Amino acid sequence: MKLKISEVAELANVTKRTVDYYTNQGLLRAERSASNYRYYDREAVDQIGVIERLKDEKLSLAEIKKRLKVDQAENADIEELKMKIQDLEMDVSDIMNILEKKGLTKETIRNNLSHESISLMQTLLLLLI
Amino acid sequence: MKLKISEVAELANVTKRTVDYYTNQGLLRAERSASNYRYYDREAVDQIGVIERLKDEKLSLAEIKKRLKVDQAENADIEELKMKIQDLEMDVSDIMNILEKKGLTKETIRNNLSHESISLMQTLLLLLI
DNA sequence: GGTCTTAACCATCACGTTATAGTTTGGGGT
DNA sequence: ACCCCAAACTATAACGTGATGGTTAAGACC
Numbered sequence: 004m005k006l007k008i009s010e011v012a013e014l015a016n017v018t019k020r021t022v023d024y025y026t027n028q029g030l031l032r033a034e035r036s037a038s039n040y041r042y043y044d045r046e047a048v049d050q051i052g053v054i055e056r057l058k059d060e061k062l063s064l065a066e067i068k069k070r071l072k073v074d075q076a077e078n079a080d081i082e083e084l085k086m087k088i089q090d091l092e093m094d095v096s097d098i099m100n101i102l103e104k105k106g107l108t109k110e111t112i113r114n115n116l117s118h119e120s121i122s123l124m125q126t127l128l129l130l131l132i
Numbered sequence: 133m134k135l136k137i138s139e140v141a142e143l144a145n146v147t148k149r150t151v152d153y154y155t156n157q158g159l160l161r162a163e164r165s166a167s168n169y170r171y172y173d174r175e176a177v178d179q180i181g182v183i184e185r186l187k188d189e190k191l192s193l194a195e196i197k198k199r200l201k202v203d204q205a206e207n208a209d210i211e212e213l214k215m216k217i218q219d220l221e222m223d224v225s226d227i228m229n230i231l232e233k234k235g236l237t238k239e240t241i242r243n244n245l246s247h248e249s250i251s252l253m254q255t256l257l258l259l260l261i
Numbered sequence: 262g263g264t265c266t267t268a269a270c271c272a273t274c275a276c277g278t279t280a281t282a283g284t285t286t287g288g289g290g291t
Numbered sequence: 292a293c294c295c296c297a298a299a300c301t302a303t304a305a306c307g308t309g310a311t312g313g314t315t316a317a318g319a320c321c
Contacts, residue, residue, distance in 0.1 A: 009301085021275085039301085039302065040284075041301085064275075065274090136271075137272090138271085148271090169270090193305075
């Protein structure tokens with residue numbers, strides 16, 4: 004039998020809000036009923052235990068999520084990477100097209116691009132060149 | 133002169149958290165400094181006033197956002213650009229995540245990334261920095 | 262005027278909280 | 292057994308909160 008959010012929360016010794024948050028962040032998976040209720044299976048309780056332990060080791064939820072993804076998706080990394088890079092190429096050329104057609108300013112662009120993204124791109128280029 | 137978040141908040145009679153939230157939800161636009169600080173122009177203060185008034189009429193922020201978007205539909209280009217750039221950001225961070233997780237080599241990456249794409253990214257960065 | 266320190270500020274994370282609106286369920290009556 | 296209802300549960304929105312880790316700006320000192 005599947006568990007509702009408060010049952011999961013109690014069994015895992017966390018609050019409902021925590022289960023809610025983890026679910027929204029994609030660290031926990033839940034079925035949805037027709038009425039949009041979440042239903043978890045028992046495995047979720049253990050999963051929360053793992054998450055809490057990793058948190059004690061100062062990992063952020065984002066990092067924990069990555070680690071969990073690795074455990075479960077182990078493989079198709081390079082295929083994924085290939086596809087991501089294709090997407091990236093398309094995005095970049097789209098952007099450049101827009102930049103050429105419209106006379107948008109440097110500021111307009113920078114205001115819409117997060118600084119993390121810029122530094123990520125820089126890092127990527129540094130790795131490659 | 134541009135305003136910082138707490139200045140906007142005080143002038144508009146809302147909390148910083150509210151300004152933060154509206155900004156994240158895309159109801160308010162802010163420039164970002166190199167250090168990632170948000171800088172608003174005074175128009176933002178009035179904008180918040182409009183939002184609060186619409187909230188009194190029981191509109192949700194999502195609905196308010198749509199209404200504001202219509203008002204400034206002239207900015208379709210920028211919206212398009214924004215979305216493209218968001219896609220780009222996601223792609224880049226995805227790629228970096230994979231790069232961090234796996235010990236993929238420079239060669240593996242370069243083999244999957246076209247030469248044109250690299251130079252496009254370089255151009256983009258040159259425009260911005 | 263330059264440098265150095267420190268208090269005040271800022272961004273983000275990981276939830277907490279309150280309000281609203283919809284859902285499920287254990288009775289109670291018939 | 293079937294219908295009705297209130298109590299308990301649920302999802303989501305819109306912030307609030309405390310911790311953490313950077314940033315900026317205003318003096319103090321040289």
